[in-house]
Amino acid sequence: xxxxHKKNQIALAVTxxxxxxxxxxxxxxxxxxxxxxxxxxxxxxxxxxxxxxxxSISVFDQDTxxxxxxxxxxxxxxxxxxxxxxxxxxxxxxxxxxxxxxxxQFIDPINPSVGLVIDGIDFTGLGLAASTLDIEQVExxxxxxxxxxxxxxxxxxxxxxSAAPTAEASARVSAELADYDGRxxxxxxxxxxxxxxxxxxxxxxQQSNGHxxxxxxxxxxxxxxxxxAARGKLRYQPIADLQLDVALLYVDIDNGYDxxxxxxxxxxxxxxxxxxxxxxxxxxxxxxxxxxxxxxxESVLSVANSDTEYGYDEDWTFVGFHPWEYSSTDNYLRDKDxxxxxxxxxxxxxxxxxxxxxxxxxxxxxxxxxxQLNRQGTFTSTFETANAAVYGQLRTSLGDNLDLITGxxxxxxxxxxADSLAVDSSNxxxxxxxxxxxxxxxxxxxxxxxxxxxxxxxxxVNGRIISASATNPAIGSEVFGFDTEHMLxxxxxxxxxxxxxxxxxxxxxxxxxxxxxxxKQSIFDPNDFSFDDYLTNAAGGNTTGxxxxxxxxxxxxxxxxxxxxxxxxxxxxxxxxAHVDARDDWNGITLAPVDLDGRDLAHAPNYQFFTGTEIALxxxxxxxxxxxxxxxxxxxxxxxxxxxxxxxxxxxxxxxxDKWDISLWGRNLTDEDYYTRGFYFSNQFGNNPANxxxxxxxxxFGEPRVVGLSGSYTF
Numbered sequence: 001x002x003x004x005h006k007k008n009q010i011a012l013a014v015t016x017x018x019x020x021x022x023x024x025x026x027x028x029x030x031x032x033x034x035x036x037x038x039x040x041x042x043x044x045x046x047x048x049x050x051x052x053x054x055x056s057i058s059v060f061d062q063d064t065x066x067x068x069x070x071x072x073x074x075x076x077x078x079x080x081x082x083x084x085x086x087x088x089x090x091x092x093x094x095x096x097x098x099x100x101x102x103x104x105q106f107i108d109p110i111n112p113s114v115g116l117v118i119d120g121i122d123f124t125g126l127g128l129a130a131s132t133l134d135i136e137q138v139e140x141x142x143x144x145x146x147x148x149x150x151x152x153x154x155x156x157x158x159x160x161x162s163a164a165p166t167a168e169a170s171a172r173v174s175a176e177l178a179d180y181d182g183r184x185x186x187x188x189x190x191x192x193x194x195x196x197x198x199x200x201x202x203x204x205x206q207q208s209n210g211h212x213x214x215x216x217x218x219x220x221x222x223x224x225x226x227x228x229a230a231r232g233k234l235r236y237q238p239i240a241d242l243q244l245d246v247a248l249l250y251v252d253i254d255n256g257y258d259x260x261x262x263x264x265x266x267x268x269x270x271x272x273x274x275x276x277x278x279x280x281x282x283x284x285x286x287x288x289x290x291x292x293x294x295x296x297x298e299s300v301l302s303v304a305n306s307d308t309e310y311g312y313d314e315d316w317t318f319v320g321f322h323p324w325e326y327s328s329t330d331n332y333l334r335d336k337d338x339x340x341x342x343x344x345x346x347x348x349x350x351x352x353x354x355x356x357x358x359x360x361x362x363x364x365x366x367x368x369x370x371x372q373l374n375r376q377g378t379f380t381s382t383f384e385t386a387n388a389a390v391y392g393q394l395r396t397s398l399g400d401n402l403d404l405i406t407g408x409x410x411x412x413x414x415x416x417x418a419d420s421l422a423v424d425s426s427n428x429x430x431x432x433x434x435x436x437x438x439x440x441x442x443x444x445x446x447x448x449x450x451x452x453x454x455x456x457x458x459x460x461v462n463g464r465i466i467s468a469s470a471t472n473p474a475i476g477s478e479v480f481g482f483d484t485e486h487m488l489x490x491x492x493x494x495x496x497x498x499x500x501x502x503x504x505x506x507x508x509x510x511x512x513x514x515x516x517x518x519x520k521q522s523i524f525d526p527n528d529f530s531f532d533d534y535l536t537n538a539a540g541g542n543t544t545g546x547x548x549x550x551x552x553x554x555x556x557x558x559x560x561x562x563x564x565x566x567x568x569x570x571x572x573x574x575x576x577x578a579h580v581d582a583r584d585d586w587n588g589i590t591l592a593p594v595d596l597d598g599r600d601l602a603h604a605p606n607y608q609f610f611t612g613t614e615i616a617l618x619x620x621x622x623x624x625x626x627x628x629x630x631x632x633x634x635x636x637x638x639x640x641x642x643x644x645x646x647x648x649x650x651x652x653x654x655x656x657x658d659k660w661d662i663s664l665w666g667r668n669l670t671d672e673d674y675y676t677r678g679f680y681f682s683n684q685f686g687n688n689p690a691n692x693x694x695x696x697x698x699x700x701f702g703e704p705r706v707v708g709l710s711g712s713y714t715f
Contacts, residue, residue, distance in 0.1 A: 035501035036553050043117075043139045043159035045148065045361040045393055046346065051495045054405065054439040054449030056142040056508035056547050058083075058563070062163070065132050067614075067624050067652055069176075069665055069710070071184065071206055071227075073116075073130035073138065073158065078628045079610050080140045081547040081565025084603050085127075087676040087700050089310060090225065090255035090276035093127035097142050098512065098543055099569030099604030100155035100487075103520070103636070103677075106332065106533060109371055109383035109417065111458050111518075115145065115153035118160040119233075119247040120284040120300040122340050122367065124152045128278045129251050129306065131229040134188050134202035136163040142547065143489045143510065144455020146433020147407030150365070150389055154457040154487055162247065165198035165235045166190040171715040178708030181221075182208040196237050203230040211704050212258055213267045216318045222258035222273035227251075241291035251280040259700045260316050260679075262688045266701055271319060272329050274312030281305050295345040302341075308334045315687065322689050331376050338369035358396040365389040365411075381419035388412050401441040405451075408434040413458050425461040429484060432456070446496035452488060457518060459484040462534040482535045487514045502553040512543040512569075521576055522638045538574035541601070543567065562611040569604040571596040576638055596637060605631040605645075612650075620657060626650040635678035641697040646674035662711040671705035 039050040039059050050059055058080035060068075070076045074092035077083050085092035086103040094102045095114040102110050105125070116123045116130060123129050132138075138160050145153035169191030176184040186204035193199055210223035234246040257274035261267055282304035289297040311331035319327045344363030352359055367387040374380050389411035396404045411431045418424045437451030461481045493508035517538040545567040552560045576594040600606070612626035629647035634640065652665040677700040681687050687698070 036497070036504055036551055041139055042137065042161055043141060043148070043157065045344070051447060051497060051504065051506075054437050054447065054451060054493070056491065056493060056506065056510070058140040058142075058549065060138045062136050065135060065138070067654075068650075069652070069667065069708070070132050071204075072132060073127060073160070076132070076138055077140075078608070078630070079563060080142075081549065081563045081608055081610075082142060082545055082567050083140060083565075084605060084608070084630070084633070085676070086603055087259070089128075090223070090253075090257050091128055092676060095127060095158065096603045097140070097156035098510070098545060099567055099601040100514075100543075101603070103603055107373070107375060107379065107381070108462060108533065108535070109373075109381070109460075111460060112152045113155040113457060115149050115157040116160075117149075117157065118249065118282075119162055120286055120342075121247070121249065121282045121302040121304050122338055122369075123280075123282075123304065123306075126278070126280070126306050126308070126336065128253055128276065128308070129249075129280050129282075130158075130160060131204070131227070131251060132160075133186065133204045133229045134162050134200070134231050135160050137161045142508075143491060143512075144433060144453050144487055146453055146455040147391055147393060147409045147435050150391075150409055150411050150433065151387060151413060151431060151456060151458050154455040154485065162202075162231055162233065163188075163190070163200060164245075165192075165200040165233050167192055167198060172712055174710065174712035176708055176710035178208070179706045180209045180211060182206075182225075182706070182708060184710075198235045200233040201231070204228070210256060211266055211701070214258060214270060214273060215267050216269045216271055217273070222256050222268065222270065224256040226254045226256075228253075239291075241289055243288045245286040246283070247286075248283045249280065250282075251278060253278045257310070257312055259677075260698050262316060262690070262698075264699055266704070269317045269321065270313035271317070271327070272313045274329075275309060277309040279307045293348060294351040295347055297343075297345060299343045300341070301339075303339050304337070306334075306336045308332075308336070310334075326689075329376075333374040335372045336369065338367065340367040341365070353394070354396065358394050360395075361391075361393040363391050365391065379420055381417065384416045386414045398438075403439050405435070405437040405439065407436075408432070411456075415458065415460060417461055423461075425481075427458070427460050427481075429458055431458065431484065442496075444496070444498065446494055448494045450492045452490055455487045455489065457485040459518075460535070482518055483516045483537050485514065485516050485518045485537070487512055499552075504551045506547070506549045508547045510543075510545055510547075512541075514541040514543070515539075517541040517571065517574070519571070519574065519576070519637050522636075538571050538596070540572040541570060541574075542572055543569040543601075545569075557616040559614045560611075561613070562609070564607070564609040564611075566607050567604055568606065569601040570598050571601065571637075573597055594637075594639065599640075600634055602634045602637050605633040607631045620655055622654050622656070624652040624654070635697075636680070639680040641678055641680040643675045643678060643699075646672055648672060648674070659715070660711065660713040662709070664707075664709055666705065666707040668703055668705045673704075674702045675699040676702045 040047055041050050041053055060076055072091055074085050077085050082098050084096045086094045088104050097114055101113045112125045141157045143156055145157045149157050171189040173187045184206040188202035190200040205228045208225040209221040212223035213220050214222040230250045232248040236244045255276045257276045258268050258270050284300055284302035286300045314328040314330050315326055319325055342365045344361055347360045369385050371383045389409055391409035393407040398404050413429050415427045433454045433456050435451055435453035437449055439447055439449040441447055459482050489512050491508055491510040495506040497504045517540060518535050519538050521536055522533050547565045549563045554560055574596045576596055608630040610628045614622060614624045616622050627649055632642045632645045634642050649669045650667045652663055654661055654663040678697055680697045
């Protein structure tokens with residue numbers, strides 16, 4: 001069975017490559033049509049075209065966001081190959097890239113694997129704030145970003161950039177109605193305040209009852225969405241050589257969280273439904289000064305304050321359902337503050353090095369963050385981190401059409417943790433990452449590249465586990481701390497455009513070698529019938545994969561697009577900690593480890609795909625049809641429960657007039673059941689007394705079929 005599965009994976013990769021080759025082979029015979037627009041990437045040290053950057057990147061512009069109907073980042077992630085997410089909350093707040101990333105957060109602070117930056121503001125670990133309100137472009141960088149971003153981007157980076165103020169006055173209002181009492185209203189205005197100053201302001205409010213019925217309370221809104229966001233920007237250019245950009249963001253989210261049921265249906269029995277809340281106020285100031293002939297000075301200063309509350313009905317039922325009147329809830333209040341500053345010098349044509357063959361970038365980066373946790377008033381903790389880094393990059397011409405890119409980053413990180421259980425620990429590290437890439441341009445302007453990059457993820461201490469180990473006999477002192485994780489990423493790819501600019505393609509193949517892989521574990525405490533989570537290190541891990549993205553303007557009226565990823569992400573020489581597998585009576589436990597050597601990582605499906613078409617049926621009427629899907633994947637590294645594979649069908653019909661447009665759309669039109677999070681409970685901690693706490697898995701459903709109507713008017 002394993003051999004057959006591997007053959008299917010290889011066949012998928014070969015099919016993707018064959019399809020691409022067929023498309024390129026027809027380049028000379030296709031009729032001349034309208035070109036695709038150039039995509040400019042802003043998350044690198046220098047702005048450059050997507051097809052000019054030697055790394056695997058997915059970019060989604062404002063048109064894609066609107067055509068997708070995405071109001072949050074999690075509704076865009078399935079468009080990118082080898083990118084997944086986990087919910088366990090009102091939205092998919094935790095991102096995995098190439099199988100690497102967190103899936104949840106409860107007591108312990110985490111060092112994220114995927115960075116999130118919005119308008120220069122660091123929102124890493126705060127995916128609920130990733131509203132697409134007035135977002136102009138989303139960029140997903142796959143692979144370690146050891147030079148550009150550092151410690152919180154071992155797996156990759158997501159960068160979101162909102163629209164800039166305009167020199168001419170404009171305004172737009174939008175509204176939407178959908179199933180499940182969904183409704184949304186947004187507005188954006190932009191224009192000049194003077195010859196040197198321009199502004200932009202946007203706001204949105206969104207509500208929905210959600211897709212869950214609570215039978216005990218007789219309500220259909222316990223898993224509701226209630227979100228508001230406002231974004232403002234100022235652009236000030238007092239002199240020709242200086243540009244200042246100020247960005248402000250306010251997010252107020254009060255969503256419900258009532259997603260799990262004992263029968264694995266969309267009908268729950270919770271008497272105390274949970275919630276998923278976040279209030280954020282953040283801002284950044286960016287400056288670009290070009291007044292020196294030797295360098296351009298670029299700087300970003302950002303601050304952010306986020307108060308979050310995450311809670312749920314732990315038993316998923318009501319008082320009276322359990323024979324012993326068991327009732328339990330859990331609640332986590334977090335206050336997170338961070339300040340970051342990035343200052344860099346970018347070379348000009350007059351300051352190139354080595355006989356004008358090398359351009360350069362040099363910079364410093366500072367970041368301070370404090371996270372305070374209050375769990376139901378019974379447990380508190382404080383986690384403070386301070387990062388300081390210096391970095392640089394050289395691009396050197398080795399000959400005609402051949403360049404060498406080298407980057408290096410040194411980072412010093414101090415972390416201090418303290419909690420109400422008298423745990424007080426520090427972890428100070430010196431870290432480094434970087435990349436070496438060779439790129440070559442062929443005669444037809446195709447970019448071929450090969451590179452090696454090194455990423456890192458800081459180590460730490462499992463705070464609460466130190467005290468908990470005094471009562472939990474299965475926890476030993478060896479799990480008190482966990483080491484820094486490192487990864488080497490080897491990548492080979494090509495990208496370019498053909499058919500007079502009507503066909504664009506990116507292909508990347510990669511191999512990732514991870515050492516001291518940080519893996520979350522969960523172990524049962526028989527003294528209080530609870531689970532203790534902690535991080536430990538696996539010996540290593542290996543990941544191989546392929547990523548393909550295509551965009552083809554077949555005719556002026558027909559456009560085809562597709563993305564696909566194949567992934568084989570495995571542990572190496574790792575057995576998970578003992579967990580409860582069965583019990584003989586209330587006083588006895590049986591502990592059984594899980595051998596994960598060679599097993600796929602959690603939330604790392606072997607394949608993902610997204611494909612679709614846009615067809616102009618009439619000059620003002622367009623149809624967009626999408627199909628997306630992914631393979632089954634493991635939910636956790638503590639057990640072997642898996643999701644199901646699935647395929648979803650989406651469609652959107654849009655009529656566009658001079659100043660307004662209106663769309664009829666549907667997502668998951670076949671109403672397929674699929675899952676975004678899963679848990680497995682053994683006998684020792686079963687959740688359903690009706691079946692005598694038999695071992696079973698529980699699932700959180702993804703969005704069912706939703707149909708809606710949206711429109712906008714531009715002034």
